[in-house]
Amino acid sequence: MSGLVIDDISMRFDLPNGTYVQALQDVTLDIKPGEIMSVLGPSGCGKTTLLNIVAGFLAPTGGETRINGHVVEGPDAERGMVFQQGALFEWMSVRDNVSFGPRMAGRKKSDYMGNVDHLLDVVGLQDFKEKMVYELSGGMQQRVALARCLANDPDVILMDEPLGALDALTREKMQSLVLKLWKETGKTIILITHSIDEALLLGERVLVMAPRPGRIHKEYRLPFAEL
Ligand code: ADP
Numbered sequence: 509m510s511g512l513v514i515d516d517i518s519m520r521f522d523l524p525n526g527t528y529v530q531a532l533q534d535v536t537l538d539i540k541p542g543e544i545m546s547v548l549g550p551s552g553c554g555k556t557t558l559l560n561i562v563a564g565f566l567a568p569t570g571g572e573t574r575i576n577g578h579v580v581e582g583p584d585a586e587r588g589m590v591f592q593q594g595a596l597f598e599w600m601s602v603r604d605n606v607s608f609g610p611r612m613a614g615r616k617k618s619d620y621m622g623n624v625d626h627l628l629d630v631v632g633l634q635d636f637k638e639k640m641v642y643e644l645s646g647g648m649q650q651r652v653a654l655a656r657c658l659a660n661d662p663d664v665i666l667m668d669e670p671l672g673a674l675d676a677l678t679r680e681k682m683q684s685l686v687l688k689l690w691k692e693t694g695k696t697i698i699l700i701t702h703s704i705d706e707a708l709l710l711g712e713r714v715l716v717m718a719p720r721p722g723r724i725h726k727e728y729r730l731p732f733a734e735l
């Protein structure tokens with residue numbers, strides 16, 4: 509299990525016209541192993557930028573992120589990202605999408621196929637594993653994305669509005685699934701959302717950010733609701 513330290517992160521985007529956007533200013537957070545934290549805030553307050561820095565996709569202009577004491581310097585398998593949509597291989601089967609990570613890591617099929625099957629069970633896609641991703645509904649595609657992320661067995665799961673595009677009923681089912689996975693696996697989870705309800709449901713900690721420059725406005729710690 510991995511804890512995460514976000515240490516005085518700033519991010520400034522220099523624009524071609526000579527001006528700049530201060531997307532983040534002095535953001536500091538200490539996230540314990542196994543914590544689940546949701547992030548709320550108006551558009552443009554730097555939520556996605558913060559997540560991309562933690563994921564290692566973006567290098568901050570100030571500060572650093574550490575996982576178990578190691579400074580994050582680029583993407584790696586310790587952190588898994590679940591995006592709002594896209595990022596799946598639509599012309600590949602569900603099973604090939606989910607097994608993509610371990611396959612690329614050069615692991616033997618016999619080593620990972622059992623786990624891939626198990627994950628397809630967990631997200632309720634066992635009967636759809638031979639289907640191409642483009643054939644599936646939005647909710648099912650999000651379940652594929654979640655299973656694919658879990659197949660890499662990351663310690664920290666980063667979700668950028670993973671459920672935003674779903675209808676209310678499917679979203680509720682996915683929220684329960686995320687909570688169940690969190691409880692069962694003890695993974696550290698950071699989840700961006702636009703929904704206050706979702707933030708309260710899925711956040712032991714709820715971080716509210718403010719824009720211009722992007723920073724932490726307030727943080728709440730909640731007694732956890734049992735499902
Ligand atoms: P949020 O996810 O909270 O909506 P973002 O992290 O996407 O916010 O963006 C924060 C701010 O940084 C916004 O003002 C946005 O326009 C700006 N920004 C994000 N990415 C870039 C980029 N690659 N180049 C320039 N500005 C950017």
Ligand code: ADP
Binds near residue numbers: 647
């Ligand atoms: P949505 O995201 O559209 O709300 P769900 O992901 O909740 O849908 O799926 C609802 C159910 O619809 C699935 O469990 C499945 O039984 C059925 N379904 C959705 N897409 C397909 C498909 N391409 N082929 C067969 N059944 C499907």
